[in-house]
Amino acid sequence: MFSNTAKYAIKACLFLAVNSSEVNKLVIKDIAEPINVPSAYIAKILQALSKKDIISSTRGPKGGFYLTGDQLQTKVMQIIEAVDGEERLNSCLLSLEKCNSDNPCSLHHLVFDEKNKINERLKKTTLEDLRQHIMRGESILPL
Amino acid sequence: MFSNTAKYAIKACLFLAVNSSEVNKLVIKDIAEPINVPSAYIAKILQALSKKDIISSTRGPKGGFYLTGDQLQTKVMQIIEAVDGEERLNSCLLSLEKCNSDNPCSLHHLVFDEKNKINERLKKTTLEDLRQHIMRGESILPL
DNA sequence: GATATTTTATGATAAAAATCATATTTAAGA
DNA sequence: TCTTAAATATGATTTTTATCATAAAATATC
Ligand code: FES
Ligand code: FES
Numbered sequence: 001m002f003s004n005t006a007k008y009a010i011k012a013c014l015f016l017a018v019n020s021s022e023v024n025k026l027v028i029k030d031i032a033e034p035i036n037v038p039s040a041y042i043a044k045i046l047q048a049l050s051k052k053d054i055i056s057s058t059r060g061p062k063g064g065f066y067l068t069g070d071q072l073q074t075k076v077m078q079i080i081e082a083v084d085g086e087e088r089l090n091s092c093l094l095s096l097e098k099c100n101s102d103n104p105c106s107l108h109h110l111v112f113d114e115k116n117k118i119n120e121r122l123k124k125t126t127l128e129d130l131r132q133h134i135m136r137g138e139s140i141l142p143l
Numbered sequence: 144m145f146s147n148t149a150k151y152a153i154k155a156c157l158f159l160a161v162n163s164s165e166v167n168k169l170v171i172k173d174i175a176e177p178i179n180v181p182s183a184y185i186a187k188i189l190q191a192l193s194k195k196d197i198i199s200s201t202r203g204p205k206g207g208f209y210l211t212g213d214q215l216q217t218k219v220m221q222i223i224e225a226v227d228g229e230e231r232l233n234s235c236l237l238s239l240e241k242c243n244s245d246n247p248c249s250l251h252h253l254v255f256d257e258k259n260k261i262n263e264r265l266k267k268t269t270l271e272d273l274r275q276h277i278m279r280g281e282s283i284l285p286l
Numbered sequence: 287g288a289t290a291t292t293t294t295a296t297g298a299t300a301a302a303a304a305t306c307a308t309a310t311t312t313a314a315g316a
Numbered sequence: 317t318c319t320t321a322a323a324t325a326t327g328a329t330t331t332t333t334a335t336c337a338t339a340a341a342a343t344a345t346c
Contacts, residue, residue: 001144001234001236002236003333003334004239004333004334005333005334007236007237007238007239010237010250011237014249027291027292027293028292028293038334038335038336040335040336040337041334041335041336043293043294044335044336046293047293047294047295050293050294051294057292057293057294058292058293058342058343059291059292059293059294059341059342059343060290060291060292060293060341060342060343060344061290061291061292061343061344061345062291062292062343062344062345063291063292063293063342063343063344064292064293065293076250076253091144092285093144093145093150094150094153094154094284094285095150095285095286096147096150097285103283103285104281104282104283105282105283105284105285106157106273106276106277106282106283106284107153107219107273108282109276109281109282110219110261110264110265110268111261111264114257114258114260114261115257115261117257118253118254118257118258121253121254122253125253130249130250133249133252134249138247138252139247139248139249139251139252140246140247140248140249141237141248141249142235142237142238142240142246142248143238146303146304147303147304148303148304168322170321170322170323171322171323181304181305181306183305183306183307184304184305184306186323186324187305187306189323190323190324190325193323193324194324200322200323200324201312201313201322201323202311202312202313202321202322202323202324203311203312203313203314203320203321203322203323204313204314204315204320204321204322205313205314205315205321205322206312206313206314206321206322206323207322207323208323
């Protein structure tokens, strides 16, 4: 459903949401290890997220990655789009093109409503929402 | 969501469901062109489907691919699994492992019910179902 | 200002997925 | 039985995705 890159990006953001702050920055190694992603790889992903202002970073000693209050309001969908591009989640199940309700493919009716519901949730749910969910012990951050 | 290979496989099976029969076999070129898939590629996919008995084939002159009555009862999910393997649709959204409701990841609650509903439908819906849907003009076979 | 520590920019390599190519086998029909 | 039309087996190539590596730039602290 998502690319590895997208999964890793979400895990990293979530880890930052739970464990970092403006005064508690995290260095690459301290992110890569707990979320179990090769550190050179997550480094590249973090760079991209930082460039798109989804996460914050400062370099040099005492530097690292963190989220601002604003960035806790980032929607999950924005993270996915930042690394995977927009198309992936809207593509039709049978063609490589956009899904189209006016000219539905043969599988369209089997999935459209549910896919839509999922997409709506991904567009609405913020990192802060997920953070609270985790804090309440209702879900985990898998390795 | 699906690999190109899976999309192509479903399109090809559907095309056979609508246009072929034991007495009206179709040759690779007559499948590849209308569904708009490179013929060397679809050939390879058809070979795999044939080996798994999801479609039928005979070689030599007057040969080609077709579906038997039994094969019209193939479930969409079986086609996907035949070419992509079983894991893809059950993998957790955040880890690369199996989705697990006892230890739900942070995105689990956003998608589980819907993903399940979709999977159930893919497991239940047959090529014959889809064929009728197309015949009734309720959906199309995209190129 | 020199040094150490961090991100950033860039690109190389590896693995997987998609695509292309072709020689071999099978079966029909002349 | 020969020729021809088809699938089948096999493998090569290309493209995309995932992963690894490193030199350059920035900043805190001494
Ligand atoms: S048109 Fe194919 S999934 Fe909507
Ligand atoms: S545990 Fe991650 S999607 Fe179910």
